[in-house]
Amino acid sequence: MEAFVNNLLEFFFILVGLLLGYVALKVATDKTHPAKFGTALFWLLLGITFALGNFIPSEITGAILLIVGVLTLTKQVKIGNVQEVTEEEAQASSKKLGSLVFVPVGVLAVVAVGIAQLTPLGGQAGIGIGAVVSLIVAMIITRSSPKQALEDGNRMVQQVGPVGFLPQLLAALGVIFTEAGVGDVIANGISSFVPQGNPLIGVIAYSAGMVIFTMIMGNAFAAFTVITAGIGIPFVISQGGDPAVAGALAMTVGFCGTLMTPMAANFNALPVALLEMKNDNGVIKEQIPMALIMIVFHVILMYFWAF
Structure with missing residues (x-):
């Protein structure tokens, strides 16, 4: 079963790699693209890492990522000529579909959770299968062709x-930081000014550390282990705190940091790009007040529930 799951996950990675390869092809054949070579190379290299990551030496993957980073740093990755949806078309589709537009999202969640909970395939395979099933459902609801789905994928990736x-x-x-012993460095630094034996100060330091490091990393999962x-x-835990309660609340308070940083691209940068917002930090500005309130409540809950 483990081999089957690994092969299934590899299949999903190859699908992503093929999509990125298609994006690279569309960019390369776009005669009006402002940075055709750099952009096509960027998507092609990323596609290679997704599709062939398990088949090429790690040194080559590292070199590819360095090239990808240089292309991004030098602003060689730009959007080209993609199939735009007019305001009239969007309004017409909205009226036609109504609430059905949310069905594919619900299908993805139900299929992913169902597979994760009811089968031995696991959550990662569940997300992949759920994504494929929801795509098929979306195509049926909107009566779109596979070619249209591919073009929309190209547009979304480039946007x-x-x-x-x-x-x-x-x-x-985050994994690199953990292996490098960053957690030990942080512990030694914190111990110089945070007194031992004070649960409240420990809870505040734990919560603040999760928020700040999540803002730096852009990912609460990466920050959690460190x-x-x-x-x-x-x-906290060595002072008598319940590890299950403290750990769960530490993870969710880290998500408060996610709401306040542009590094959390999937939460704060993607909506800006997809909605074509004028203010790059517009999503973050709306989320900060609620995030600060939730941080305070997390500190209170961890102090009273963990001890």
Whole structure:
């Protein structure tokens, strides 16, 4: 079963790689593209890492990522000539579909959770299968052809741009930080001014550390292992705090940091790109007040529930 699941996941990665390869082809054949070579190379290299990541040496993958980073840094990745949807077409589709537009999203969630809970395939395979099933449902509801779905995929990928893959890079960075012992460095630094034996101060430091590090990393999962090892265990759990309660609340308070940082590209940058908002930080500005309120409540709940 494990081999089957791994092969299934590999299939989904190859599908993503093929989509990115198609984007690279569309860019390469776009005669009016402002940065055709750099953009096509960017999507082609990313497609190679997705489709062939398990078949090429890690050194080559690392070199590819360095090239991808240089292309992004030098602003060589730009949107080209994509199939735009006019305001009239969008309004007409909205009136025609109504609430049915939410069905594919619900199907994805139900299929993914169902597979994760009721089968031995696991959550990752569930998300992949749910995505494929929801795409088929969306095509049926909208009466779209596979070619139209592919073109919409190309448009979405180009509109979102490099920020769409920032969460993956940040998650990898979290693993690197953990292996490098960043958690121990943080623990030593915190111990110099946070007193031992004070649960409230420990809870505040744990919560604040999760928020700040999540804002830096853009990912609460990446921050969790580092901050829990550096602050949570020595200053909260070792003081008698319930590890299940403290850990769960630490994770969710980290999500408060996600609401306040542009590094959380999938939450804050993608909506800006997809909705074509004028203010790059418009989503973050709306979320900050609620995030600050939730941080306070998390500190209170962790202090009273974990101890």
